[in-house]
Amino acid sequence: MKSIDHRPAVIVDAVTKRFSLKHTHSMKETFIAWTKRKQLTSDFTALSDMSFVVPEGESVAIMGYNGSGKSTLLKLMSGVLRPDTGKVLTRGHVAGLIEVGAGFHPDLTGRENVYLNAAILGMQKAEIDAIFEQIVDFAEIREFLDQEVKHYSSGMFMRLAFSVAIHVRLDILLVDEILSVGDAPFREKCKLKFEEMIAERKTMVVVSHDMEMVRQLCSRGIVIKRGKLRFDGPIEEAVAYLESEAYQLDD
Numbered sequence: 479m480k481s482i483d484h485r486p487a488v489i490v491d492a493v494t495k496r497f498s499l500k501h502t503h504s505m506k507e508t509f510i511a512w513t514k515r516k517q518l519t520s521d522f523t524a525l526s527d528m529s530f531v532v533p534e535g536e537s538v539a540i541m542g543y544n545g546s547g548k549s550t551l552l553k554l555m556s557g558v559l560r561p562d563t564g565k566v567l568t569r570g571h572v573a574g575l576i577e578v579g580a581g582f583h584p585d586l587t588g589r590e591n592v593y594l595n596a597a598i599l600g601m602q603k604a605e606i607d608a609i610f611e612q613i614v615d616f617a618e619i620r621e622f623l624d625q626e627v628k629h630y631s632s633g634m635f636m637r638l639a640f641s642v643a644i645h646v647r648l649d650i651l652l653v654d655e656i657l658s659v660g661d662a663p664f665r666e667k668c669k670l671k672f673e674e675m676i677a678e679r680k681t682m683v684v685v686s687h688d689m690e691m692v693r694q695l696c697s698r699g700i701v702i703k704r705g706k707l708r709f710d711g712p713i714e715e716a717v718a719y720l721e722s723e724a725y726q727l728d729d
């Protein structure tokens with residue numbers, strides 16, 4: 479194997495992320511709490527002193543129960559969130575299938591949205607022209623291309639947004655919950671596309687509760703619980719740990 483394969487693509491270095499939780503839900507409550515000098519918010523630590531490195535070309539699953547901090551971790555890697563302490567470094571173009579379709583405009587057509595979104599993701603017009611057909615073919619929405627996306631079914635919308643995201647220039651792909659996208663045939667197609675990307679030595683960080691899917695796609699698993707890293711190693715061992723009593727008891 480060439481040494482270039484071992485350069486880090488993602489470095490997560492001693493990262494802590496806190497959120498502020500509100501304890502009032504109306505102006506009146508806020509006012510009463512304020513007059514009584516009660517605390518209006520408290521800090522919640524979503525990620526605590528987390529460190530790991532993902533080398534270029536590796537495919538890693540981030541696993542853990544609901545609320546353990548997986549999506550927060552991906553958002554830090556994509557740059558949507560910033561850590562309170564520590565550092566997150568990435569090398570190359572990062573594409574996130576995190577809030578798929580977030581940049582889509584309902585009043586624009588499918589075609590216009592492809593151009594708009596690919597441009598937001600850093601592509602020039604000529605580059606988009608070159609991949610346009612692939613994007614449309616993958617999404618399988620050709621006959622609706624010139625319709626405004628507000629008239630699309632939610633599945634059609636997701637297919638198009640997803641297709642744009644995976645066809646743009648990228649070195650690191652962040653994927654949050656693959657299974658939420660599309661029906662079974664489309665999911666299978668996405669899986670094949672991911673396998674193709676892995677063969678091309680793209681770096682992938684995948685968040686999923688689907689153990690079969692992560693087993694097939696990833697070689698390494700990072701298990702977290704309540705914002706702390708509990709296990710980092712080969713995918714089979716990570717799945718076994720997540721399903722073990724040790725994970726449930728681990729505090």
Ligand SMILES: Nc1ncnc2c1ncn2[C@@H]1O[C@H](COP(=O)(O)OP(=O)(O)OP(=O)(O)O)[C@@H](O)[C@H]1O
Binds near residue numbers: 499522544550
């Ligand atoms: N913007 C926010 N403000 C306040 N709390 C937040 C915010 N985003 C996430 N959290 C909290 O951080 C914790 C971790 O959330 P996160 O979405 O990262 O979990 P997850 O592991 O992806 O969960 P799931 O499996 O349910 O998707 C949760 O307790 C959540 O309520």
